[in-house]
Amino acid sequence: MKLARWVYIEDVAEHVGEEIEIKGWMFNKRSSGKIHFLQLRDGTGFIQAIVEKSSVDEETFKKADSLRIESSVIVQGSVREDKRSPYGFEMDVNNIQVVQIPTEDYPISKKEHGIDFLMTNRHLWLRSRRQFHILKIRNEVIRAIREFYHSKKFVLIDTPILTGAIGESAGELFSVKYFDLGRAYLAQTGQLYLEAAAMALGKVFNLGPTFRAEKSKTRRHLTEFWMNEAEMAYYTSDDNMTLQEELVSYVIQKVLERAGEHLAALNRDTTLLEKIEPPFPRISYDEAIKLLQKKGFDIKWGDDIGGDEETGISEEFEKPVMVYNYPRKIKAFYMQPNPENPEVVLCDDMLAPEGYGEIIGASERIYDLDLLIERIKEFNLPVESYDWYIDLRRYGSVPHSGFGMGVERLVAWICKLDHIREAIPFARTIYRIHP
RNA sequence: UCCACCAUAGCUCAAUCGGUAGAGCAUCCGGCUGUUAACCGGAGGGUUGUAGGUUCGAGUCCUACUGGUGGAGCCA
Numbered sequence: 227m228k229l230a231r232w233v234y235i236e237d238v239a240e241h242v243g244e245e246i247e248i249k250g251w252m253f254n255k256r257s258s259g260k261i262h263f264l265q266l267r268d269g270t271g272f273i274q275a276i277v278e279k280s281s282v283d284e285e286t287f288k289k290a291d292s293l294r295i296e297s298s299v300i301v302q303g304s305v306r307e308d309k310r311s312p313y314g315f316e317m318d319v320n321n322i323q324v325v326q327i328p329t330e331d332y333p334i335s336k337k338e339h340g341i342d343f344l345m346t347n348r349h350l351w352l353r354s355r356r357q358f359h360i361l362k363i364r365n366e367v368i369r370a371i372r373e374f375y376h377s378k379k380f381v382l383i384d385t386p387i388l389t390g391a392i393g394e395s396a397g398e399l400f401s402v403k404y405f406d407l408g409r410a411y412l413a414q415t416g417q418l419y420l421e422a423a424a425m426a427l428g429k430v431f432n433l434g435p436t437f438r439a440e441k442s443k444t445r446r447h448l449t450e451f452w453m454n455e456a457e458m459a460y461y462t463s464d465d466n467m468t469l470q471e472e473l474v475s476y477v478i479q480k481v482l483e484r485a486g487e488h489l490a491a492l493n494r495d496t497t498l499l500e501k502i503e504p505p506f507p508r509i510s511y512d513e514a515i516k517l518l519q520k521k522g523f524d525i526k527w528g529d530d531i532g533g534d535e536e537t538g539i540s541e542e543f544e545k546p547v548m549v550y551n552y553p554r555k556i557k558a559f560y561m562q563p564n565p566e567n568p569e570v571v572l573c574d575d576m577l578a579p580e581g582y583g584e585i586i587g588a589s590e591r592i593y594d595l596d597l598l599i600e601r602i603k604e605f606n607l608p609v610e611s612y613d614w615y616i617d618l619r620r621y622g623s624v625p626h627s628g629f630g631m632g633v634e635r636l637v638a639w640i641c642k643l644d645h646i647r648e649a650i651p652f653a654r655t656i657y658r659i660h661p
Numbered sequence: 662u663c664c665a666c667c668a669u670a671g672c673u674c675a676a677u678c679g680g681u682a683g684a685g686c687a688u689c690c691g692g693c694u695g696u697u698a699a700c701c702g703g704a705g706g707g708u709u710g711u712a713g714g715u716u717c718g719a720g721u722c723c724u725a726c727u728g729g730u731g732g733a734g735c736c737a
Binding site for chain 1: 662667668671672673674685686687688692693694695696697698699700728729730731732733734735736737
């Protein structure tokens with residue numbers, strides 16, 4: 227093959243009329259005897275390449291004819307604008323280099339598949355158009371999260387994945403053998419470590435995988451998911467909520483700006499997303515209970531707010547809503563009591579609109595040494611395994627707040643997915659760890 | 662852990678009251694120079710998840726098991 231410049235599909239608009247080369251895969255082919263329409267992708271986009279019998283040599287036309295779905299190919303040709311193409315551009319092929327032609331049928335067909343089959347073939351399903359767009363959006367979501375913190379002068383603290391002590395409560399943990407030290411556990415939160423780091427660096431955040439061995443089987447749960455946590459010294463619960471709404475607004479705006487074409491490809495109606503900017507509505511737990519009772523839910527003060535109730539609250543608002551100050555009995559041990567009513571703690575859950583439920587869990591943390599120890603005992607947790615965490619309250623303890631945001635839940639909402647397993651490249655669910 | 666549902670061709674599904682297994686896509690062969698999940702004609706493709714039971718007869722009814730899906734609880 228003669229020399230031609232390698233161009234990625236996303237850049238073809240800058241090379242109209244030029245002789246270029248695309249290196250990629252053929253995901254579909256339509257053929258009419260004397261003309262082949264090769265549907266190509268290269269990881270950056272999609273384009274149709276035309277092979278006309280009258281304008282290529284016989285060997286090239288034969289090669290095009292022999293290509294099967296998911297053949298890998300390098301094609302040379304000239305690019306032109308064409309309104310008949312859904313992508314706006316087409317390539318007129320004059321040369322084809324076959325890299326590989328599969329000898330077996332490609333498992334993912336053009337027709338519909340069941341979720342079991344698709345998850346079993348996740349390594350191939352990733353190549354599909356819809357998954358391409360979702361993963362591009364996830365990429366922009368994570369990029370925006372990092373940008374947001376850096377713009378606010380937060381410091382990235384990578385919290386450990388292998389931990390000795392248990393995390394926040396007696397939740398189910400994955401355990402692994404750890405040399406002569408017994409069992410280690412996969413982190414279900416980095417919060418305690420971020421609290422330590424916040425006393426050193428003021429405002430800190432992490433972004434990484436988190437593990438929960440809970441046998442949850444719902445569209446909102448994974449056993450391994452990505453969480454972004456932040457912890458800020460001297461922040462009150464109100465400061466905390468303000469930061470959360472700024473973060474979520476920033477991410478949404480950046481995704482609209484940089485991944486609008488991918489949202490469009492998913493047929494995502496973005497009119498509600500475009501309205502996401504601070505401030506978000508905030509209602510107290512007390513108000514939430516009254517609202518739910520008025521809407522006919524069988525719920526009383528002191529009950530936790532479940533999935534249906536979350537939807538009941540969030541459908542009253544167009545933006546995410548923050549429900550704050552829950553009864554202390556249904557929340558974690560480390561949450562700071564409300565000085566005006568000690569039966570309630572200073573915390574908030576952010577509920578995404580459109581039925582997506584909780585995306586952030588947040589609270590102000592207890593900073594008084596004696597109160598923290600009292601609460602650990604009250605929750606029947608082993609005081610000795612919280613030794614270093616308690617130590618933080620011995621030396622220059624200050625009020626501080628933080629939160630955790632579920633990346634897949636955020637992506638699922640932004641993309642309007644039915645299930646968060648599509649929001650992560652390789653989902654881990656209770657009955658699935660392969661591929 | 663609990664509740665519900667599903668399992669038939671490579672894939673997605675159909676099969677009336679229990680009566681001898683069917684379609685689309687995919688594959689192979691042929692046709693077609695503007696197809697958009699291309700289309701048209703032809704062909705091959707089945708131990709109906711596994712084990713047992715009821716029945717003259719089971720894809721269909723019963724039991725157990727296996728795998729999966731959705732939900733509850735818990736959470737992000």
